[in-house]
Amino acid sequence: xxxxxxxxxxxxxxxxxxxxxxxxxxxxxxxxxxxxxxxxxxxxxxxxxxxxxxxxxxxxxxxxxxxxxxxxxxxxxxxxxxxxxxxxxxxxxxxxxxxxxxxxxxxxxxxxxxxxxxxxxxxx
Amino acid sequence: xxxxxxxxxxxxxxxxxxxxxxxxxxxxxxxxxxxxxxxxxxxxxxxxxxxxxxxxxxxxxxxxxxxxxxxxxxxxxxxxxxxxxxxxxxxxxxxxxxxxxxxxxxxxxxxxxxxxxxxxxxxxxxxxxxxxxxxxxxxxxxxxxxxxxxxxxxxxxxxxxxxxxxxxxxxxxxxxxxxxxxxxxxxxxxxxxxxxxxxxxxxxxxxxxxxxxxxxxxxxxxxxxxxxxxxxxxxxxxxxxxxxxxxxxxxxxxxxxxxxxxxxxxxxxxxxxxxxxxxxxxxxxxxxxxxxxxxxxxxxxxxxxxxxxxxxxxxxxxxxxxxxxxxxxxxxxxxxxxxxxxxxxxxxxxxxxxxxxxxxxxxxxxxxxxxxxxxxxxxxxxxxxxxxxxxxxxxxxxxxxxxxxxxxxxxxxxxxxxxxxxxxxxxxxxxxxxxxxxxxxxxxxxxxxxxxxxxxxxxxxxxxxxxxxxxxxxxxxxxxxxxxxxxxxxxxxxxxxxxxxxxxxxxxxxxxxxxxxxxxxxxxxxxxxxxxxxxxxxxxxxxxxxxxxxxxxxxxxxxxxxxxxxxxxxxxxxxxxxxxxxxxxxxxxxxxxxxxxxxxxxxxxxxxxxxxxxxxxxxxxxxxxxxxxxxxxxxxxxxxxxxxxxxxxxx
Numbered sequence: 208x209x210x211x212x213x214x215x216x217x218x219x220x221x222x223x224x225x226x227x228x229x230x231x232x233x234x235x236x237x238x239x240x241x242x243x244x245x246x247x248x249x250x251x252x253x254x255x256x257x258x259x260x261x262x263x264x265x266x267x268x269x270x271x272x273x274x275x276x277x278x279x280x281x282x283x284x285x286x287x288x289x290x291x292x293x294x295x296x297x298x299x300x301x302x303x304x305x306x307x308x309x310x311x312x313x314x315x316x317x318x319x320x321x322x323x324x325x326x327x328x329x330x331x
Numbered sequence: 332x333x334x335x336x337x338x339x340x341x342x343x344x345x346x347x348x349x350x351x352x353x354x355x356x357x358x359x360x361x362x363x364x365x366x367x368x369x370x371x372x373x374x375x376x377x378x379x380x381x382x383x384x385x386x387x388x389x390x391x392x393x394x395x396x397x398x399x400x401x402x403x404x405x406x407x408x409x410x411x412x413x414x415x416x417x418x419x420x421x422x423x424x425x426x427x428x429x430x431x432x433x434x435x436x437x438x439x440x441x442x443x444x445x446x447x448x449x450x451x452x453x454x455x456x457x458x459x460x461x462x463x464x465x466x467x468x469x470x471x472x473x474x475x476x477x478x479x480x481x482x483x484x485x486x487x488x489x490x491x492x493x494x495x496x497x498x499x500x501x502x503x504x505x506x507x508x509x510x511x512x513x514x515x516x517x518x519x520x521x522x523x524x525x526x527x528x529x530x531x532x533x534x535x536x537x538x539x540x541x542x543x544x545x546x547x548x549x550x551x552x553x554x555x556x557x558x559x560x561x562x563x564x565x566x567x568x569x570x571x572x573x574x575x576x577x578x579x580x581x582x583x584x585x586x587x588x589x590x591x592x593x594x595x596x597x598x599x600x601x602x603x604x605x606x607x608x609x610x611x612x613x614x615x616x617x618x619x620x621x622x623x624x625x626x627x628x629x630x631x632x633x634x635x636x637x638x639x640x641x642x643x644x645x646x647x648x649x650x651x652x653x654x655x656x657x658x659x660x661x662x663x664x665x666x667x668x669x670x671x672x673x674x675x676x677x678x679x680x681x682x683x684x685x686x687x688x689x690x691x692x693x694x695x696x697x698x699x700x701x702x703x704x705x706x707x708x709x710x711x712x713x714x715x716x717x718x719x720x721x722x723x724x725x726x727x728x729x730x731x732x733x734x735x736x737x738x739x740x741x742x743x744x745x746x747x748x749x750x751x752x753x754x755x756x757x758x759x760x761x762x763x764x765x766x767x768x769x770x771x772x773x774x775x776x777x778x779x780x781x782x783x784x785x786x787x788x789x790x791x792x793x794x795x796x797x798x799x800x801x802x803x804x805x806x807x808x809x810x811x812x813x814x815x816x817x818x819x820x821x822x823x824x825x826x827x828x829x830x831x832x833x834x835x836x837x838x839x840x841x842x843x844x845x846x847x848x849x850x851x852x853x854x855x856x857x858x859x860x861x862x863x864x865x866x867x868x869x870x871x872x873x874x875x876x877x878x879x880x881x882x883x884x885x886x887x888x889x890x891x892x893x894x895x896x897x898x899x900x901x902x903x904x905x906x907x908x909x910x911x912x913x914x915x916x917x918x919x920x921x922x923x924x925x926x927x928x929x930x931x932x933x934x935x936x937x938x939x940x941x942x943x944x945x946x947x948x949x950x951x952x953x954x955x956x957x958x959x960x961x962x963x964x965x966x967x968x969x970x971x972x973x974x975x976x977x978x979x980x981x982x
Contacts, residue, residue, distance in 0.1 A: 216776070222775070222779035222808070223775075225797075225801060258768065258848070258851055258852050263854070285771040285848070305774040305775040305778040305779075306778070307782060308782045308786075
């Protein structure tokens with residue numbers, strides 16, 4: 208799979224990229240939503256931190272969803288964003304840091320399926 | 332006989348009373364001046380009568396011995412009082428000398444009497460004046476002094492009666508001052524009358540502030556209202572002069588009355604002014620001593636009201652005087668220390684610093700404060716002495732029992748620490764979300780790295796370099812999490828204040844680091860404008876962090892309604908005038924100008940969260956550090972909180 212990680216924390220970004228690479232995925236990292244928008248890549252799923260400087264994760268999701276192509280999206284939270292850790296927003300699952308590889312894999316799968324279902328529900 | 336004629340001519344031309352006596356003292360001749368003095372038409376009634384026979388008692392003896400002296404060829408002298416045929420008493424000074432006849436023997440005696448009535452009056456007047464001034468000086472009552480003054484002036488001139496009226500403080504009412512010789516009923520009648528442009532002689536004199544001469548009360552229009560009263564008591568002329576204070580304020584009037592119409596002679600004008608002058612001295616003196624008494628009474632009242640003890644000490648430490656409202660509270664009773672040196676009364680650890688302060692302060696404008704403790708270990712009390720110089724060789728030591736205040740200060744200190752701690756806990760509670768994020772970031776990195784490492788190990792040929800990097804990251808992120816916990820632990824710690832020299836910039840940086848998550852999640856950009864090379868301040872790191880953190884959170888709250896792109900918090904530090912300023916500026920809507928002070932009151936809050944104690948506690952922390960904190964609105968919007976802290980003294 209090709210994945211994009213958006214997180215302003217370099218340690219988290221590096222560790223997550225390392226894990227996902229070790230799991231066999233191709234990973235591109237971004238420090239902010241703006242960085243992604245400046246050089247967008249097409250990926251199977253995006254893993255985005257909720258708390259970001261500038262455009263935050265929730266706003267970024269809104270922007271992506273307002274565009275025609277619906278990329279699967281997983282939001283990460285440090286529990287500091289006052290979101291319920293079990294919640295999801297529409298087709299977007301939310302994982303709470305720290306999370307293990309199983310949780311993340313499940314969330315990515317969930318996101319891809321949910322996005323497909325939503326897309327399928329439309330005219331396609 | 333030619334000689335005799337010549338002698339007679341000389342004798343008649345002398346202005347004194349000249350009598351020629353026989354050797355046995357009989358009057359043989361009296362000159363015309365003498366007859367006029369005695370108001371006698373002719374000499375016959377006196378002739379051939381012994382001179383001494385006109386006197387009685389001591390004066391007769393004096394006259395006899397004067398005659399005896401002259402017969403012995405010496406000068407005899409005596410003084411006598413005599414009532415003239417019109418009833419006026421006159422005083423005479425008489426000299427008796429021998430007259431030598433042609434044979435060379437004493438043939439007759441010559442008695443020359445001089446009228447010394449005026450001189451005697453002058454002397455009596457001077458004596459009275461001394462007496463009056465002495466009464467003033469020795470503090471006799473004003474009424475007694477004025478009575479004596481009036482009698483003195485009356486004694487100077489025959490048939491004249493005087494009054495002193497006093498003008499009330501209100502400046503409109505005349506009051507009885509002194510009139511020992513005028514009928515009491517008359518004085519009662521004029522007591523309390525208002526002064527004015529036609530209020531008799533005295534009322535008018537006080538009204539216009541100038542001398543008023545009424546030569547005939549019966550006709551003068553000034554007396555229209557009081558004519559009947561005055562005439563009823565046989566008063567016909569009244570001259571009055573105002574008594575002025577040195578500031579030309581009218582104090583009263585001095586007046587002379589006569590029972591017949593007349594105007595004053597120059598001498599009488601001088602006398603009335605003289606009387607008014609002495610009355611002024613008496614009134615002024617009485618008012619001054621009244622003021623001194625009142626001032627003394629006030630001082631006594633103040634002394635009674637002061638709970639402090641006061642000791643007058645010599646510069647070398649001897650107790651000279653002491654004032655204490657309750658001497659039983661003194662550690663040593665006054666009798667045991669007055670007159671003794673402080674070094675012999677108090678233990679050296681207390682006496683020495685006090686004695687040194689006495690020496691230091693004496694004769695200067697400086698004040699010294701010495702704090703010391705006295706009493707048993709079980710009941711030790713804390714005192715503070717404020718020492719000032721009171722004479723060139725004495726000092727005043729004002730001692731206050733500070734025990735209760737010190738204890739209250741310690742209690743207040745403990746309360747403030749407790750409250751500050753609770754406030755920190757509450758503040759961190761508000762931030763719990765972002766603080767958890769601070770921890771979850773490194774923990775997430777640790778977990779991801781650890782799992783990545785395990786996956787790497789599953790490879791046939793693991794990349795050891797990648798593994799080492801991964802493990803290094805795990806260690807670093809673990810330490811990062813530990814640092815977050817340490818910071819929180821420090822803020823949550825409930826310890827004594829630990830004052831140490833601190834760089835204010837470090838405080839600001841620590842807080843910005845701690846609140847990084849909070850700032851990011853609230854979309855608040857931070858600008859730091861920190862001066863380099865700031866002097867250190869003496870403070871408690873945690874408490875100062877608390878203040879800055881509180882300002883940070885307040886600033887964030889103030890910008891809740893501000894568009895995200897405008898949310899900026901500026902931290903700046905600067906130094907001036909021995910203090911360091913930490914300022915935090917937001918871009919919110921500012922604080923209503925009448926609330927700029929109120930925001931520091933407890934439970935006043937503009938925030939949705941929190942008790943409204945943050946700024947109140949911040950102020951108490953800053954004040955305890957010897958600094959100050961205030962809020963102001965920015966010209967371009969938002970508010971700035973400025974916190975001034977004193978620079979730590981070196982050494």
